[in-house]
Amino acid sequence: xxxxxxxxxxxxxxxxxxxxxxxxxxxxxxxxxxxxxxxxxxxxxxxxxxxxxxxxxxxxxxxxxxxxxxxxxxxxxxxxxxxxxxxxxxxxxxxxxxxxxxxxxxxxxxxxxxxxxxxxxxxxxxxxxxxxxxxxxxxxxxxxxxxxxxxxxxxxxxxxxxxxxxxxxxxxxxxxxxxxxxx
Amino acid sequence: xxxxxxxxxxxxxxxxxxxxxxxxxxxxxxxxxxxxxxxxxxxxxxxxxxxxxxxxxxxxxxxxxxxxxxxxxxxxxxxxxxxxxxxxxxxxxxxxxxxxxxxxxxxxxxxxxxxxxxxxxxxxxxxxxxxxxxxxxxxxxxxxxxxxxxxxxxxxxxxxxxxxxxxxxxxxxxxxxxxxxxxxxxxxxxxxxxxxxxxxxxxxxxxxxxxxxxxxxxxxxxxxxxxxxxxxxxxxxxxxxxxxxxxxxxxxxxxx
Numbered sequence: 001x002x003x004x005x006x007x008x009x010x011x012x013x014x015x016x017x018x019x020x021x022x023x024x025x026x027x028x029x030x031x032x033x034x035x036x037x038x039x040x041x042x043x044x045x046x047x048x049x050x051x052x053x054x055x056x057x058x059x060x061x062x063x064x065x066x067x068x069x070x071x072x073x074x075x076x077x078x079x080x081x082x083x084x085x086x087x088x089x090x091x092x093x094x095x096x097x098x099x100x101x102x103x104x105x106x107x108x109x110x111x112x113x114x115x116x117x118x119x120x121x122x123x124x125x126x127x128x129x130x131x132x133x134x135x136x137x138x139x140x141x142x143x144x145x146x147x148x149x150x151x152x153x154x155x156x157x158x159x160x161x162x163x164x165x166x167x168x169x170x171x172x173x174x175x176x177x178x179x180x181x182x183x
Numbered sequence: 184x185x186x187x188x189x190x191x192x193x194x195x196x197x198x199x200x201x202x203x204x205x206x207x208x209x210x211x212x213x214x215x216x217x218x219x220x221x222x223x224x225x226x227x228x229x230x231x232x233x234x235x236x237x238x239x240x241x242x243x244x245x246x247x248x249x250x251x252x253x254x255x256x257x258x259x260x261x262x263x264x265x266x267x268x269x270x271x272x273x274x275x276x277x278x279x280x281x282x283x284x285x286x287x288x289x290x291x292x293x294x295x296x297x298x299x300x301x302x303x304x305x306x307x308x309x310x311x312x313x314x315x316x317x318x319x320x321x322x323x324x325x326x327x328x329x330x331x332x333x334x335x336x337x338x339x340x341x342x343x344x345x346x347x348x349x350x351x352x353x354x355x356x357x358x359x360x361x362x363x364x365x366x367x368x369x370x371x372x373x374x375x376x377x378x379x380x381x382x383x384x385x386x387x388x389x390x391x392x393x394x395x396x397x398x399x400x401x402x403x404x405x406x407x408x409x410x411x412x413x414x415x416x417x418x419x420x421x422x423x424x425x426x427x428x429x430x431x432x433x434x435x436x437x438x439x
Contacts, residue, residue, distance in 0.1 A: 015251040017248045020247060020248055024237065024240060024244070024248075029233055029234060029236060032238055033232035033234075033235055036235075044238035047237065047238055048238065048241040048243065048244050052243050052247065055244075055251070056252060115231060115232075118231055118232070119228075121228055122225065122229045125225055137229070141209060141226055141229035142229055144230075144233055165205050165209070166200050169200055169222060173219065173221070173222050176221035176225070177221075179221075
């Protein structure tokens, strides 16, 4: 986000429907990808819920475009945690098998397959690192957030985020070396 | 045996993960050091996830696109509210000032004949002061006594007053009327003062009596005209137990 959304946020706050749609088109892919790779049960539904909340409260938002992106991911991250808690409560009663959620299909089958494999790979590797390290790495990589934005989403200091991403990448490198991938 | 004495070559030694290296791997925009290709590949796969098309908006979201909700905007909305309040206040103050100037001019008799007659008629129909010449005083009394809705509202209490309150305000036997009749009439005093200020050559228009000559006192008009139905009367009704409205309801007009 940035120049391509210059002025769109203002229009959205003024109640322009086209601006809301534009914000959704620009931000929803990253939000959906983040929720999907984080293992959300119904990532598409959750993405819609996130943006309903975003657009309901966008009038009260005050900040830059970059801060708006952080704000959107803050809501997405909070909804993700709610989703996990909800599922944890259900898991006490019934055992639910969690399958990988397929992303929306496109016309390019080969690309869809490659994306699916890549997503599985990312999810598998991220499952091996600590949750807070995983949050940082995925917000930075999938959410395309800066250090400062990630710190804002997770309510941590920039120094703490740096330490988490350093440890997370180091842990991933060890996992990859164990598989013999890195060399 | 290798010539290096068993030491790994410098090129194959994995670099330490410092912040700069982390940023390079996460950004994916620089050369990847040897030993971090796996990490770079992981980062590339993760970055690709943000390019997957977004899910189609559901019905709720689509409805928001079609008809955006009424968005909250704390700062600007407050400013707008203040601006509206300021505009309304300016209108009220301006209208009040114009009305006072017109009434004063009419009281002084400096208006042209037709304008003087019109202003005096209106002022006498809505005000409790009887001293300006008025040929329509009987009409105002009739309107009030029949319970008709006054054409000009001069005070609060009409909207929130109960039937008993209204009858109290229009009944000549009400405590307020009695109190008004039993005391000196400040309205008459004011009317006399205004009459004293009238120019000596002032001549009443047709059907208009000179100030203080109508035979109707200010207290009579205060009881029978709509002005008598303001918050003071309602407060009196409440004191008499005729109204069950809370005290703040009597001034409902003021709130709105």
